[in-house]
Amino acid sequence: MYKLRDSTFQNYQKEVIRKSDGVVIPFDGENTDYQEYLKWVDEGNTAEAAD
């Protein structure tokens, strides 16, 4: 459902890809998609590791 993505540039922040639609979700606590991701993790799920 989610896949992590590592930095590709020095200043890149961590990001997570939602696999269902390919959107890029920033690690920002005020982003509602990130809040959904955290809820999903709290339910015991684990995102795929970055390549």
Added chain:
Amino acid sequence: MSKLKTNTIQHTGGSADNITLDNSQNVTAEGNLTVDGNLTVSGTSTISGYNPTSSRNNRNLIINGACNVAQRGTSSTSSNYATVDRFKLNTTGTDEAPTQAQVDVGSSDLPFTKGLTKAYKITNGNQTSGAGSGDRIVIQHRLEAQDIRNSGWNYTSTSSYVTLSFYVKSSVAQNFFGKVKTSDGTSQNYPFETGSLSADTWTKITKTISGNSNLQFDHNNGQGLEIEFTIFRGTDETGSVTLNQWAAFSGSTHTPDNTSTWYTTNDATLEITGVQLEVGSVATDFEHKSYGDELARCQRYYERNTCTWAGYTAASQGNGSLRVYYNTTKRAAATLSVVTAATSVQNLTSQNLGDAKVDGFVVDTRIGSSGYGRFYDLLAASDAEL
């Protein structure tokens, strides 16, 4: 020509002066002064207690209440934010997805006569299994906590008010519920109803809502207030709850039990426009804004950007990056997506969106071999909705 010389004028039945004159050409109306015609003041006006309710700028706390902005498109069978900006269609349990759309208001319809020419329209699907207890079709509009906290509403006072007004039309005659819900502290809920709507008839609904000592709005960009227009919620989410007063929110009692007539009518429609939330106990005329002003307000939550880039590498492969700056600073770092892939992609192995900040994002490119790499017109979307 005769001249009346007097110091005061008093009604024959009165006991006090109505008008007082002095020897410096001053006139004082001792009571209320009503002017049926125009009033022209050549000098300076000093008006104590002036309450310019209908001319106060930025009094509408709702963004895109006239439904003029639809950055994502004008029709969709998706739920969530998909057409009219800032209006979210929240659905679950449907047998056939409803359609949401930005539509024209008929030129003889009530909203049109008030300058409201667009509306947000929901068209029901065919709910073949009937109204399930877990089913839901609702329209939601979410506001930042800091914008309510700093609106001028003394929200912890029962004698301070906000007023919600909107125009609504349903193809099915029915009473609909709605609610206003807070998020900070202990969430509070204020359910209301439209009253019985006549089929296919635009009706203006007005709800004046008092403050309450239990309300809390933090000084931040998180969700503070949610206004919901409940088309249908099943009994899993409805029950015993008192209308028109604040109470602690419960997920099992958003509103009283809903009538299911609209929900079980195939292709039933509901339209809404002219949504306004303002401080005070009076619903003033809708505050119209230019398209550009409203678009900028919407772009705090959603924006599309066209990206073009070209670069060169002498090595067998190289990287390039394009930082795109927004027209409007986002509420939070945005979720990024590609709306339309780039055209004329040359010599690139990837173009990834990333590094979202409130002021922009990066398109990261990889050039596959030595030489020029480029792409044109990648349309990216940034979503920072509540």
